[in-house]
Amino acid sequence: YKQTTQTMNQLVVTASAQSKRPAVIYNRRITAKLGVPYYQVDSNRITIELFKVNPGIYHGYAMKVKLKDPTAMKMSLGNDKLGGSETTMRAVLRHGAIAGINAGGFADGDGKRYPLSTTVLNGHYLTGFQSSFKDLSFVGLSNDGKLIGGKFYNQGALDSLKPAFGATFVPVLLQRGQKVPIPDKWKVSPKRAPRTVIGNYKDDQLLIIVVDGYNESGGSGATLEELQGKMFNLGVQDAYNLDGGGSSSLILNGRIVNKPSDGNLRPVPTHFLFYK
Template sequence: MRSMIQMTPKQVNRLFLLVLAPFIGIGLSIWLLSEPPRLQLDISSYTPQQSLETQTGNVSRGLELASATVDQTIASIERTGQLYRQTTSAMNSIRAQAESQAGLPEYIYNRRITSKLGRPIETVNTERITLELYKVNPGYYQGHALKIKLKDPNAMTMVLGNGQPGKAITTLQAVRNHGAVAGINAGGYADGNGGRHPLSTTFINGSYVTGFQPSFKDLAFVGLNEDGKLIGGKFKSRDELDRLKPKYGATFVPVLMKNGVKTPIPAKWKTDPTRAPRTVIGNYKDDQLLILVTEGYNETGNSGATLQELQRKLEQLGVKDAYNLDGGGSSSLILNGRVVNRPSDGQLRPVPTHFLFFK
């Protein structure tokens, strides 16, 4: 009986290696002799489309285009600014021309009324007021005209002598006391009880001095309202006068002009006196004021102007409304610190009310 050969695991492994070795060698030889396999990868998406020089050129051209765009924008802004300046200049020119044209009627009207007065012999012109002094000499009387343009309503006022009723000072004293540049006598007066009292209704600083008195006989009130416009006439009631908002005013006689028309002069005042030194206040259509002060060497009726003559003169000068103020020895005209007229008393008469004008 044949015995079986027993082999260990290690011996078995060696046996397999010996058997397979020729085959493994043949396989390696074939692999080494054959062309090695190539790995196919798509790397086109990772490859730059353009060269670095091309990209640099593109960036440079982009910057040049941006610079040109900026230059064009700046030029456009400059053209717009220039056009704006030209437009603004044109609009300013149009506005100035419009303002000039708007003031032309006033200028023409002022030239027209001034031409009738002649050449001023003295002028005061400030931001608040313009005063022009003229000589008036129609042949049968002499005097002066003072044309006044109130640019500020507060450039004119009325004062009492020494600031209270019953007291009287000259117009020159009133001008000096209040620092005025010009002044004239105002309303009439009555002497009594040791004083010189304003006649009838007198209004100062927005209030009645001695209360309201209805206009009687030929008396009339004259003054300025809160807007610096001349007001006046006969008033039967206080409400009638208050509606005109008076700021100050005085009373005398008579009314000479209303709305450019001569008013009838009461018979008494045509002959009592016939001629006399006179003080008249009036206004033009543009609210400029005109003061007439005529000369006279006494109050006997032989020198000075008649009221009818003054009416004709006022009408000739184009005055709208006019009122006679106190005259005779009371007539006073002060300008720049001096007495312009020649008082018939030989010196200025103290009176209770004065119209004053300020620079």
């Protein structure tokens, strides 16, 4: 009986190790395309790896994130109120996060900065559901920690994905591993810019790329087509453009990783935060 128990235990250990092998092999394959991480954070909730992205035309940073706990990523609202805005650094420090990026677009009015279109926080619609119009798309995380996004023309379609949080911007870059045509308007206004894009791999790891640029005049940074091609070549499945220009920001372990084009961080209403 004792020997049988030992044999069973050994089988369980072996099966467990073998079941993890495909995941390890897949991770090695995608990491090989990114190069060697120059900074890493690892805990029982999250793994973050930071890489440099420098194809010669533009310069940026890639942050690969494995959410071991779905609650290790959240969205924050500027000063915790509708119409409020704050820098990503302030949001990270205020909420005790290890990392953060800017999230959705915004509209200014009455001296306040409001998140653009459909915005979900803690499973609730902040300003109700707005059917996707023009090129706008929603991007966020489901309750089980998976990236969700795209155009939603009725609330039921988005509700069925059980969004925990999310924000809106433009455009969709990849869906199901295929390039989505970029509307002509967004190819040129501006052509090049600082950018923040987010995507996911087949194993639900996230990849965020933040690109530097000198300003928002269109002469520096990356084009959307370049970043679409980059994400595609890296094996990303779904990818979405977040707010860019002076809004682009990447904070990791208490420091500003990118070089904000305004010279300092811009206060924006929504941020995606990551917790150790």
